[in-house]
Amino acid sequence: MSANNSVETQDAIRLCQVADVAEGNGLQINLPERPPLAVFKIEGQIFVTDDTCTHGQASLCEGEIEDGVVECPFHQGAFDIATGKAISAPCSVHLKTYQPILVGDDVFVHLDKVSS
Numbered sequence: 297m298s299a300n301n302s303v304e305t306q307d308a309i310r311l312c313q314v315a316d317v318a319e320g321n322g323l324q325i326n327l328p329e330r331p332p333l334a335v336f337k338i339e340g341q342i343f344v345t346d347d348t349c350t351h352g353q354a355s356l357c358e359g360e361i362e363d364g365v366v367e368c369p370f371h372q373g374a375f376d377i378a379t380g381k382a383i384s385a386p387c388s389v390h391l392k393t394y395q396p397i398l399v400g401d402d403v404f405v406h407l408d409k410v411s412s
C-alpha cells in the first residue's frame with residue numbers, strides 16, 4: 297500500500313473485495329449501527345449506495361439490474377446506480393451514493409462523504 301493510499305483510506309471502512317461482487321449484481325454489506333450498504337459492479341466498475349430503498353424497507357441488492365439501473369423488488373421503483381437518482385415511481389427520494397476507494401482488490405468508503 298502506498299503512502300497515498302493510506303491517506304485515502306484513513307478513517308475509511310473496508311467493505312469487501314472487488315472479486316466478491318458478481319458482475320451486474322449488488323452485494324449487501326452489513327455494518328454495525330447503520331443501515332446496510334450495497335456494492336454494485338456494473339461493467340467492471342464498482343459503485344456504492346445505501347442498500348435500503350428510499351420508498352420502503354426493501355434491499356436493492358435483491359432487485360433486478362439492467363443498464364446501470366436497479367429496480368426495487370417491492371414496488372418496482374428504480375434508481376440510477378451511479379448517481380442514486382430515483383428514476384421511476386413510486387421512488388422519489390434519491391439514494392445516497394458513496395465514492396468507492398479501490399486499493400488493490402479492496403473496496404473502501406468514507407461513510408461521512410456522501411456523493412449524492
Ligand code: FES
Pocket residue numbers: 349350351352353354368369370371372373374386387
Ligand atoms: S420499497 Fe422500493 S419501491 Fe417500494
